[in-house]
Amino acid sequence: MRPDTTNTIGAIxxxxxxxxxxxxxxxxxxxxxxxxxxxxxYIDTSGNVGQEYSSFLWSSRSIDLVAQAFAIFAAxxxxxxxxxxxxxxGGK
Amino acid sequence: xxxxxxxxxxFFVATSPFAGWAAGRVRRPSLSGAYAASGLAVALWALYGxxxxxxxxxxxxxxxxxxxASLRIDMLSVFMxxxxxxxxxxxxxxxVKYMERDTGQPLYYTLLLAMISGMxxxxxxxxxxxxxxxxxxxxxxxxxxxxxxxxxxxPVEASMKYLxxxxxxxxxxxxxxxxxxxxxxxxxxxxxxxxxxxxEPDAWLHLASVLILTGFGVKTAIVPLHxxxxxxxSAAPSSISAMLSGAVIGCGVYALCRVGxxxxxxxxGQWLGALVVLSVLTMFxxxxxxxxxxxxKRVLAYSSVAHIGYMLAGLSLGTQIGLTGALxxxxxxxxxxxxxxxxxxxxIYRLETRQMDGMAGIGxxxxxxxxxxxxxxxxxxxxxxxxxxxxxxxxxxAAFESGLAxxxxxxxxxxxxxxxxxxxxxxxxxxxxxSESVEGAGEAPAAMLIPACALVALIVAFGIWPDPVxxxxxxxxxxxxxxIGGR
Amino acid sequence: MELHYxxxxxxxxxxxxxxxxxxKRNMIRLILGIEILINAANVNFVALAHAVPGFVxxxxxxxVTVSIGLAGSVTAxxxxxxxxxxxxxxxxxxxxxKRLKG
Numbered sequence: 001m002r003p004d005t006t007n008t009i010g011a012i013x014x015x016x017x018x019x020x021x022x023x024x025x026x027x028x029x030x031x032x033x034x035x036x037x038x039x040x041x042y043i044d045t046s047g048n049v050g051q052e053y054s055s056f057l058w059s060s061r062s063i064d065l066v067a068q069a070f071a072i073f074a075a076x077x078x079x080x081x082x083x084x085x086x087x088x089x090g091g092k
Numbered sequence: 093x094x095x096x097x098x099x100x101x102x103f104f105v106a107t108s109p110f111a112g113w114a115a116g117r118v119r120r121p122s123l124s125g126a127y128a129a130s131g132l133a134v135a136l137w138a139l140y141g142x143x144x145x146x147x148x149x150x151x152x153x154x155x156x157x158x159x160x161a162s163l164r165i166d167m168l169s170v171f172m173x174x175x176x177x178x179x180x181x182x183x184x185x186x187x188v189k190y191m192e193r194d195t196g197q198p199l200y201y202t203l204l205l206a207m208i209s210g211m212x213x214x215x216x217x218x219x220x221x222x223x224x225x226x227x228x229x230x231x232x233x234x235x236x237x238x239x240x241x242x243x244x245x246x247p248v249e250a251s252m253k254y255l256x257x258x259x260x261x262x263x264x265x266x267x268x269x270x271x272x273x274x275x276x277x278x279x280x281x282x283x284x285x286x287x288x289x290x291x292e293p294d295a296w297l298h299l300a301s302v303l304i305l306t307g308f309g310v311k312t313a314i315v316p317l318h319x320x321x322x323x324x325x326s327a328a329p330s331s332i333s334a335m336l337s338g339a340v341i342g343c344g345v346y347a348l349c350r351v352g353x354x355x356x357x358x359x360x361g362q363w364l365g366a367l368v369v370l371s372v373l374t375m376f377x378x379x380x381x382x383x384x385x386x387x388x389k390r391v392l393a394y395s396s397v398a399h400i401g402y403m404l405a406g407l408s409l410g411t412q413i414g415l416t417g418a419l420x421x422x423x424x425x426x427x428x429x430x431x432x433x434x435x436x437x438x439x440i441y442r443l444e445t446r447q448m449d450g451m452a453g454i455g456x457x458x459x460x461x462x463x464x465x466x467x468x469x470x471x472x473x474x475x476x477x478x479x480x481x482x483x484x485x486x487x488x489x490a491a492f493e494s495g496l497a498x499x500x501x502x503x504x505x506x507x508x509x510x511x512x513x514x515x516x517x518x519x520x521x522x523x524x525x526x527s528e529s530v531e532g533a534g535e536a537p538a539a540m541l542i543p544a545c546a547l548v549a550l551i552v553a554f555g556i557w558p559d560p561v562x563x564x565x566x567x568x569x570x571x572x573x574x575x576i577g578g579r
Numbered sequence: 580m581e582l583h584y585x586x587x588x589x590x591x592x593x594x595x596x597x598x599x600x601x602x603k604r605n606m607i608r609l610i611l612g613i614e615i616l617i618n619a620a621n622v623n624f625v626a627l628a629h630a631v632p633g634f635v636x637x638x639x640x641x642x643v644t645v646s647i648g649l650a651g652s653v654t655a656x657x658x659x660x661x662x663x664x665x666x667x668x669x670x671x672x673x674x675x676x677k678r679l680k681g
């Protein structure tokens with residue numbers, strides 16, 4: 001079975017990228033929250049995480065939820081537009 | 093609700109299918125186009141009301157309660173939103189006639205309004221994640237709009253390639269955003285500017301900047317990632333090509349400059365240096381490749397890549413005058429490229445072909461269209477009394493003032509090089525008539541001529557009197573740079 | 580588990596997604612590759628939300644929730660376009676979609 005050229009090149013590049021990644025990550029650590037300021041919204045994991053997270057989502061990030069709803073609406077409209085039943089008309 | 097222009101647009105997106113269904117019952121599908129156009133007009137009027145408020149300080153819609161929003165509307169947002177809505181209005185009026193033979197028109201107008209809402213939401217966002225959600229709304233609508241005429245193979249193939257590259261880019265940008273979140277604990281632009289303004293330029297910040305530059309750069313058609321653009325912009329219906337080339341590309345440049353000047357000020361030298369090199373590559377690729385093309389819309393699509401190179405050259409200087417030039421060029425390019433694609437669409441509507449060989453002499457049968465097309469092509473070259481000249485002059489002046497004289501020379505050289513293919517299109521239009529299909533063609537319909545001529549009138553007006561656009565762009569550039577001060 | 584294991588996992592998931600996009604031929608597999616890329620970013624967000632021990636930051640979790648919805652919409656549109664690509668070309672091989680050149 002002749003090996004496929006693209007797959008071979010892709011595999012070699014992928015493995016070399018992975019090795020570089022391991023080397024790079026062992027060099028320095030990630031500066032987690034190094035520059036962060038005090039955040040008032042942290043949730044204690046011992047409490048009722050789901051409830052508190054849900055109230056945060058609906059109170060502070062509601063525009064993202066509305067925009068996501070419109071994105072899903074646009075995707076539905078798009079799928080309907082693509083799968084519409086219509087005659088083939090002319091024109092470019 | 094949130095803010096009036098965005099609310100109006102989203103309301104019209106939600107109700108457009110119902111208007112389209114009602115229009116279908118009355119057997120006049122173009123009424124859904126009229127509904128969409130009226131929605132855009134109302135939104136433009138609402139935006140004008142916002143302009144006065146945003147001129148003094150950024151407007152923050154209420155931050156608490158159910159309708160809290162992380163929106164931040166400053167002069168740059170109003171500037172970009174006015175471009176998107178103005179071009180959108182012209183394209184909607186044009187589409188009433190251009191898309192009349194197609195089925196599924198209500199969904200077309202819904203998707204067009206959704207794309208415009210996505211773009212306006214992107215520029216109004218004050219938070220990187222809100223920007224990403226509206227960006228995805230814009231992207232999803234544009235993938236479907238490119239493939240709208242799916243009974244032909246070409247739009248489907250172009251849209252497939254566009255979708256794969258575009259969504260891979262969005263995912264890359266999301267990964268970059270996650271690293272920025274990890275370093276600073278917040279994704280709002282003010283928070284990022286405050287937190288990362290004095291950060292150490294370590295490898296993780298560079299990695300995040302590379303990921304975000306690549307991710308938004310796919311949509312902005314920076315050179316190694318531009319390969320989707322000629323296919324998608326030429327296979328889409330001409331009205332959508334005008335929107336893609338004029339507005340969606342400008343939205344990509346906006347995202348780059350907003351994130352860059354908020355989060356990456358610590359590594360500004362390296363990041364802007366990379367952008368300088370990429371802009372020169374983009375300019376040359378966009379001007380040399382179309383010299384070999386025979387398809388009219390492909391030539392215009394490649395020229396969009398070249399103009400992105402000019403915008404990035406202005407952006408990569410980092411000074412206020414460089415940014416003013418880049419923003420003015422986004423505005424002027426939307427006008428010029430919009431008019432060019434609308435006129436090209438009118439010619440294609442009459443002749444049913446996109447090859448330039450089959451269009452010889454069309455100017456003699458469609459005089460108004462040909463005059464409008466010629467003015468927009470001359471403006472794209474950058475000739476003096478038209479508006480392309482002023483913005484390119486601003487970019488070149490900024491390059492000389494910043495000490496990067498070679499960049500200014502490159503921009504001038506590219507303008508001269510681009511005349512090669514623009515003048516070829518002009519020659520095709522005014523040649524003697526050779527084929528019968530051109531002989532029998534009539535003038536374009538009025539509903540298609542009026543938006544094109546309106547855009548051309550603006551091209552000439554802003555060329556002779558560029559002060560309003562320049563002042564608007566200058567205020568926007570100042571607002572963009574002010575975020576580093578922490579407002 | 581230390582934080583850098585999670586970040587290493589997210590980055591290797593990203594590399595797997597890029598490998599999938601670069602080498603696979605079937606269009607459905609390419610769509611799944613895009614899903615893998617988005618999930619790499621989601622994993623990274625969730626991992627970085629636990630920076631302070633004993634607390635989670637709900638901002639990152641809300642971002643992931645919305646991102647999953649958006650990924651689903653993009654996949655839906657992509658699969659619809661693949662349906663039409665199959666109707667025109669008769670194959671799901673993306674290397675056969677080479678009529679547009681230049």
